[in-house]
Amino acid sequence: MTREQYMDTVFKTYRLVSVLSDRNGGRVYRLRHREQGKDIVLRSFVTPVQAYEVLCGVRSQNLPEIYDSVLLEDGQVVLEEYISGMTVAQVMESGHYRRSGAKRVLSGVCCALSVLHELELVHRDVKPENVIVTSEGRVVLIDFNASRKVMVGSKDTAVMGTVGYVSPEQLGVSQSDSRTDVYAVGVLLNVMMTGKHPSEQLAHGHAGRLVRKCTNINPGERFQTAEQLLKAL
Amino acid sequence: MKKCPFCKAEIEDNARFCLYCMTPLEEKKVTAPPSPRHRTRLVLFVVVLIISSVLLTILLLFSGDSVKTANSTTTVAAKTSSVTVSKHTVGNVIPTRDTGSTSAKTTAVDRRTTTEGHGTGAIEPTASGSSQTTYADVTQSMVISASTTNSTRKTTKNKTTENNVTTGKTTISTVATEAAQTSVVYSYRKATSADSLIRSSLNFPNDAIVITGVKIPSVNGVYVVPDVIDGYRVIAVAAQAFCGSDAQIVALPAGIKDVWDEAFADCYRLTDVFLASEAVHIAKSAFAAEGERVGTLTLHCRFDCRDEEYYYYRNEPVREAYAAAYREWDGDTVEWGATE
Numbered sequence: 237m238t239r240e241q242y243m244d245t246v247f248k249t250y251r252l253v254s255v256l257s258d259r260n261g262g263r264v265y266r267l268r269h270r271e272q273g274k275d276i277v278l279r280s281f282v283t284p285v286q287a288y289e290v291l292c293g294v295r296s297q298n299l300p301e302i303y304d305s306v307l308l309e310d311g312q313v314v315l316e317e318y319i320s321g322m323t324v325a326q327v328m329e330s331g332h333y334r335r336s337g338a339k340r341v342l343s344g345v346c347c348a349l350s351v352l353h354e355l356e357l358v359h360r361d362v363k364p365e366n367v368i369v370t371s372e373g374r375v376v377l378i379d380f381n382a383s384r385k386v387m388v389g390s391k392d393t394a395v396m397g398t399v400g401y402v403s404p405e406q407l408g409v410s411q412s413d414s415r416t417d418v419y420a421v422g423v424l425l426n427v428m429m430t431g432k433h434p435s436e437q438l439a440h441g442h443a444g445r446l447v448r449k450c451t452n453i454n455p456g457e458r459f460q461t462a463e464q465l466l467k468a469l
Numbered sequence: 470m471k472k473c474p475f476c477k478a479e480i481e482d483n484a485r486f487c488l489y490c491m492t493p494l495e496e497k498k499v500t501a502p503p504s505p506r507h508r509t510r511l512v513l514f515v516v517v518l519i520i521s522s523v524l525l526t527i528l529l530l531f532s533g534d535s536v537k538t539a540n541s542t543t544t545v546a547a548k549t550s551s552v553t554v555s556k557h558t559v560g561n562v563i564p565t566r567d568t569g570s571t572s573a574k575t576t577a578v579d580r581r582t583t584t585e586g587h588g589t590g591a592i593e594p595t596a597s598g599s600s601q602t603t604y605a606d607v608t609q610s611m612v613i614s615a616s617t618t619n620s621t622r623k624t625t626k627n628k629t630t631e632n633n634v635t636t637g638k639t640t641i642s643t644v645a646t647e648a649a650q651t652s653v654v655y656s657y658r659k660a661t662s663a664d665s666l667i668r669s670s671l672n673f674p675n676d677a678i679v680i681t682g683v684k685i686p687s688v689n690g691v692y693v694v695p696d697v698i699d700g701y702r703v704i705a706v707a708a709q710a711f712c713g714s715d716a717q718i719v720a721l722p723a724g725i726k727d728v729w730d731e732a733f734a735d736c737y738r739l740t741d742v743f744l745a746s747e748a749v750h751i752a753k754s755a756f757a758a759e760g761e762r763v764g765t766l767t768l769h770c771r772f773d774c775r776d777e778e779y780y781y782y783r784n785e786p787v788r789e790a791y792a793a794a795y796r797e798w799d800g801d802t803v804e805w806g807a808t809e
Contacts, residue, residue, distance in 0.1 A: 303486035468713025
């Protein structure tokens, strides 16, 4: 079965609400069940993303539930929980985060990353657009298109991530690991509190110290895991 | 094709989710957020303190001296079952002057070398099953006990002879579990000429390293930093090395001469730091903390002064008594703060 055939089956039961994303690697749709009225997200990829396969068997408060990952002749289709809320990027359009808010959001992100890292996955694209906060206060890290499994001895074959949030080693010859995500979280924290990248303006006090440690150019001198960062928060 | 067990619709054989009734067809592993292990460690630490204080009280009752001290060596035994590092009574710890030669014998031996240059804090036991490191001038029984909560400073002198080493000071008793200390992995880097510019009077030997962080943390918040890691001498704790960590008790060996900026910043659980060196340069921001500490932070040092209790308040500078209480490595003496 091809992706088009699978989509035809899906559209018999769901109607398209909106196209959330349309990138080279694939498309992301928001669909609504015609009878139940419940929304889901459908991701369609040309190149399969292994992370979704791994996340199929896991449920976490801070990650969207991956209902199914279907490998097809010409790619992969993923059915995912639709998270209703605002992204951190959208929230920041009306101002910077206060310390308490940033701490709450970052705690959720660190919890999500802990789960991923435990599954030997690296997110590699932590940024304000990929963190959603629901009206109930649930913090969810989404979009695993750039994720990959950590394999000892291998190197990243492609540069993934978003400018500004990519750690130095992602641009070099070494492999991304949990510390790569820690770097991005440090940048995220700084952006949330100041609106700027740490290289432009560093947050003050405790937050600034955390950012500096997260974004140390040497991965060995950063927080080694999201859990360590969570404790420091 | 198979039938959904709930709505009976026909679905793919390997489907994990029924598109029609939107029901998951497989059980998923539910992951909880990281557990607050630091709370468990805190409880354990408090229990150890209580037990130690009861033992000390019994000891004091039966010893018969007005000033009680006890001697023991600092041992990091290979196979022990409990951590007995405990806090001494506030205001009750007096360092003594060095009355004799002090041999700080550290037999730390690194165990592991990784490609990243990380080393363990493992201490190799001596033939007798323990190693000795003299850490500080403190009364050995660092126990909070109800009968000794006075604020009077007492001078204590004692000599101990342990394994033919005579010291003019008491030493702390640190018995760490094998799991607690051998599992700690520190990050480090070689000391460079750029470092020596910060401390221009300091000449770094070729085999010197600075601790830059903790790769695998201690399970109980106790860090007994060894003198040597992977064959390199540890001479400093670099900036932010332990920043934000869950360290509760830290013992730094005699070889450490520098504790750099924010090295222990935001360590809210940190209550005791033992400095074995006679001269340590400590950056003023080394123990900065914005939030509230769990308890009082006490630095136990071999400096030429009494122990002080150092309080760190939110957004306030380091207390002046501490700010004046470190000695420059190049020998300049700083005026001490309060005098008796």
